[in-house]
Amino acid sequence: MIWVITAMGAPGPHWATGEGFRVLDVTKLLCRPEEVAGGLRAGRAVGHGDRFAEVKRPVVVWNVTRRCNLHCQHCYASAQSVPHPDELSPGEGLALIRELARCQVPALILSGGDPLLRPDLLELIRCAAEHGIHPALSTNGTLIDAAGARDLRAAGVGYLGVSVDGIGRLHDRFRGLRGAWEQALRGLRHCREAGLTVGLRFTLSRVTLPHLPGVLDLMEAEQVHRGYVSHLVSVGRAQGLAGCALSPGETRAAVETVLDRAESLDARHVPLHLVTGNSDADGVLLYLRARERRPATAGLVLDLLERRGGNSAGRSIANVDDRGEVHPDQFWPHHSLGNVRARPFGEIWSDPAQPLLARLRSRRSHIHGRCAACPFLDICGGGSRVRAEALTGDLWASDPACYLTDGELGLAAASEESSHAPARPTDAGSAPAPLPERASLVSRC
Numbered sequence: 001m002i003w004v005i006t007a008m009g010a011p012g013p014h015w016a017t018g019e020g021f022r023v024l025d026v027t028k029l030l031c032r033p034e035e036v037a038g039g040l041r042a043g044r045a046v047g048h049g050d051r052f053a054e055v056k057r058p059v060v061v062w063n064v065t066r067r068c069n070l071h072c073q074h075c076y077a078s079a080q081s082v083p084h085p086d087e088l089s090p091g092e093g094l095a096l097i098r099e100l101a102r103c104q105v106p107a108l109i110l111s112g113g114d115p116l117l118r119p120d121l122l123e124l125i126r127c128a129a130e131h132g133i134h135p136a137l138s139t140n141g142t143l144i145d146a147a148g149a150r151d152l153r154a155a156g157v158g159y160l161g162v163s164v165d166g167i168g169r170l171h172d173r174f175r176g177l178r179g180a181w182e183q184a185l186r187g188l189r190h191c192r193e194a195g196l197t198v199g200l201r202f203t204l205s206r207v208t209l210p211h212l213p214g215v216l217d218l219m220e221a222e223q224v225h226r227g228y229v230s231h232l233v234s235v236g237r238a239q240g241l242a243g244c245a246l247s248p249g250e251t252r253a254a255v256e257t258v259l260d261r262a263e264s265l266d267a268r269h270v271p272l273h274l275v276t277g278n279s280d281a282d283g284v285l286l287y288l289r290a291r292e293r294r295p296a297t298a299g300l301v302l303d304l305l306e307r308r309g310g311n312s313a314g315r316s317i318a319n320v321d322d323r324g325e326v327h328p329d330q331f332w333p334h335h336s337l338g339n340v341r342a343r344p345f346g347e348i349w350s351d352p353a354q355p356l357l358a359r360l361r362s363r364r365s366h367i368h369g370r371c372a373a374c375p376f377l378d379i380c381g382g383g384s385r386v387r388a389e390a391l392t393g394d395l396w397a398s399d400p401a402c403y404l405t406d407g408e409l410g411l412a413a414a415s416e417e418s419s420h421a422p423a424r425p426t427d428a429g430s431a432p433a434p435l436p437e438r439a440s441l442v443s444r445c
């Protein structure tokens with residue numbers, strides 16, 4: 001399953017599912033930051049709080065099975081045609097959900113493989129919903145018919161995301177199945193017609209990049225609630241696509257395209273939220289655009305982005321794989337924090353002696369290189385640690401996917417002036433009402 005992450009707590013369709021903790025909501029943050037701030041003041045959001053220290057109630061991504069009917073080239077989970085023999089049983093799955101409820105996990109993303117291939121999926125969804133956890137689904141969409149979509153809605157699915165890798169044959173090539181694109185769209189439409197909140201996801205690579213404008217058009221034409229543009233993370237089968245990673249210039253152009261489209265959609269009152277995931281430098285680019293083009297709200301945008309705090313692996317996002325291994329997020333299959341068969345999830349997640357979690361939660365002290373000196377570290381969180389490890393061999397090296405220049409980050413000026421303070425807007429417009437203290441937005445597991 002292709003699934004991609006990041007975060008901002010903002011009211012909206014994804015907010016209701018808990019996914020808002022992890023993705024960068026470009027539409028809300030760039031075009032309507034006052035709404036986000038209003039939601040925070042009204043207590044509708046649980047933010048990241050103290051971004052580098054606190055243990056959060058994480059959104060949990062559970063890969064319920066590795067089984068999939070497709071064979072995607074960029075599958076981080078290296079999905080197979082058969083389930084793992086040691087997959088969590090139905091009883092173990094229900095026990096896990098009850099434990100997540102005890103930990104007050106706000107949302108559970110059921111992923112895979114394809115979760116539709118797990119026979120007890122509806123029971124798992126119902127259990128999560130009954131325990132007050134928002135269940136969401138990440139699927140390739142090909143296995144959903146009209147009755148299945150209605151069953152998902154009745155079971156309590158809050159949000160369902162379908163991945164596409166381009167228009168038509170390119171998608172089929174990536175997915176390894178002729179007709180996969182038609183089937184995915186059919187499944188998406190069934191879900192929309194059943195009344196589910198739906199989204200489309202698209203992963204950027206050198207192969208898929210030319211299809212970005214067409215996929216943005218598709219998101220609008222299909223009237224989905226959310227369009228998710230993800231950066232590639234080279235783990236699982238996607239390791240084989242490392243050569244397809246975009247250059248900094250290509251990445252930047254792609255993100256600018258998303259920002260442009262978000263502004264256009266908002267100006268036309270189209271209710272489609274564009275979000276990005278897996279490169280927290282996007283938040284910095286968003287702020288730089290706000291500072292240049294929307295100075296009246298740029299100060300508020302900066303505050304909101306700092307509250308969000310960038311990459312959330314090991315903090316407000318957690319992953320449980322099909323065998324019960326717990327990971328900082330779903331891109332860390334090679335780093336297990338423990339197994340829910342041996343220890344309750346809450347104990348694993350809250351263990352102060354767990355060295356990787358401790359370092360991820362105090363990452364500021366461990367990151368070195370360019371990111372450590374970056375004035376926007378509070379917005380970005382230093383990007384993806386797992387990508388730094390995959391591409392450099394050093395978990396704490398700067399994120400190699402950062403496409404921002406030293407000049408626009410103020411790094412040259414910072415070294416000359418011995419200051420890391422970001423260039424804040426000189427005209428932030430009328431001062432907004434104060435937002436809640438960050439600590440009050442934090443809940444513990």
Ligand code: SF4
Nearest residue numbers: 371374380382383402
């Ligand atoms: S240099 Fe590092 S911390 Fe700064 S924006 Fe780029 S990835 Fe983020």
